[in-house]
Amino acid sequence: MGLPAWVWIILIGALVAASCSLAGCFLVLRRLAMLGDAISHAVLPGIAMAFLLTKSRNSIYMLIGATILGLVTAFLVQVLQKSGRVRGDAAIGVTFTSLFAVGVILISQFASEVDLDLDCVLYGVIEYTPLYTLSLAGRDWGPQAFWQMLGVFVLCLVTVSLFFKELKLAAFDPEMATAVGINATLMHYLLMALVSVTTVGAFEPVGAILVVAMLVVPPATAYLLCDDLKKMLVISVGCGVLSSVLGYLVAQQLDASTAGAMTVVAGVLFALAFLFSPSHGLVTKIVAQRHLSRSVVREDALQALWRLQQENAAGLDAAGPGTAHPTTTVIKPLDAIGLAAVTRTEIGIARRALEELRRTQLVQVQPAQNGGGGFVLTASGQQAAQELVHRHRAYESYLESLGYPEDHVHAAADRVEHFLSPQLAEAVDAAAGNPTVDPHGKPIPHD
């Protein structure tokens, strides 16, 4: 198959990332991420022994040897943890460093004369994978690593699809799973076997570092981005594939290690999710909070303008029509400074709120004869303000009906008014008996 080398490299990287991401989701959810790390190192003696026994670098033997060692690792960790005398993380640390060291000794003692290079096992050289092609029936089928990884990916996909329900229950509630006949221990070893096969299949071409990264980083990213296991699996695979594509491009630009660049991109994607995830992101939360506090200021401004206009109208009414000198001082329309004074906020905040209200045509500028001028409500602003005042006063009445003293209800209503939905406001109104005046004797506007 005559695809250019760079396509093969990206495809192989994407398959590694996708396979690891699938198995990795369940590791991350079960807080076993480090077990993936452990297995990816502890399979080394398995590979070495497979080589020593068969004297062949055939991938199949290495895969078998490594899978067995992967399961042995998982089993030893389990035994140590269950003994009650070794803590979980220590059990993982002790097991995989010991096994890895055994592998190092085996290779340096018995296999040093052949090309079973330690550096290669750890770091891998994904750039060279297109060189080792698979020839079958006199045809060139492309890189062997591609077919190997395709097989691993299909295995992961089939296992996760077939046993999705079982893997999910065993991850969420292993006791319940065992109680209903889905043996959680069996599922644990199924997952461990899958991780072992994935690790070994992947790390020959791309190295352990990329494998460990892809087992943990894309699933952790996906975990931040969604609240559903199926979506998490899909997003995780997507992140993995994206990391490998972007990573390759970055590596080309910088002339750097491809596997390294892929891992860095995965890390950057995680950082982005950590900061900007719609549901869990750090920055998202800060932005949402600011958004909320601004909307609170805007709603307070609308009410302040409304109250002022009501008072002015009442003052004029009291003076009577045609009176030359009204007895009540008419307060001039509020500007930003006036609003800041009335609502007790900073002038800058009040100015921004008024600007935003003007942009949405809830207030308009009313120029004064003697210069300056201020803001008044538009018709739609009037309606919005009335609705807010309605909520405020209805809630006050409701609190009073609960037996709250009159002088305590205003502050509470001031906070709650911003969060009452129209339906909830109706319910509150009804609960208070649809009053027409609030506890202070002020009318409750109804539309």
Added chain:
Amino acid sequence: MQTQTAPTLDRQPSANTHPQAQNGQVGAQSPGQSAPVPALEVHDLTVAYHRKPVLWDIDLSLPAGNLIAIIGPNGAGKSTLLKAVMGLLPIASGWARIHGKPWHEQRQLIGYVPQRESVDWDFPTDALDVVMMGAYGRLGWMRRPGKAERKAALHCLEQVGMASFADRQISQLSGGQQQRVFLARALAQQAQIYFMDEPFAGVDAATESAIVTLLQELKAQGKTVIVVHHDLETVREYFDWVVLLNMRLLAAGPVETTFTRENLQKTYGGKLTVLSAVADAVALVAARQAQFAREGKGAK
């Protein structure tokens, strides 16, 4: 296996129509029939953690169709007993039978509500999905839950008053709501015998009353509910039977005859503080009992 158990189960509702009689001596009634098979029968059961026995020599026979509390001090082995009879912990010696057979033949009859803290509530899933997990055992390997399971799960959520929270992410539920989701999941298991590990721990009043109502409904359907319980004050109010446990079995029987000051002292004895707390509780219970008897007569 199913066909053999069916007659046993069919018998429960009729036996249950005389709760007072049944509460007395198991097997003494049902004239003309053989003695009913107990919901849970435990013989000579010993369970050990790391070679130290946690439960020792438990002999127990619990009649079907009752609400049964397991009480005892911390570390008495209450949860261990539940887990051991469900096969979740290895048994050192002895045996347990559920409706006359070992647990692994009766999985479909068992519903389980584990302690709320035993799972990770940040798991990416919603309330309805958790309830659907109740159907997984019935579905068997590799078969996926479909529309029927979805509908059944929604119904179970309704029964615990949580239908409007079906698509809520589980981490956004309150502790009481999470507990109710767990109960709904147990209902979705459509079991005959329910094991609940401290369902009342740390829940709000609304959830507590929802659970009590549910227990009554289950009892009315002839099901057996075995509950690890902490609150001595409510034992008499909520349960028909009580099992007093402190590594060994100290007493088991109908609440009226078994939930006595003497038995409680045997169970909780040793520690002075606990002892006085129990004494207080017993005094309260006695007062409640008197009140309850008055109200009960009025109601019936």
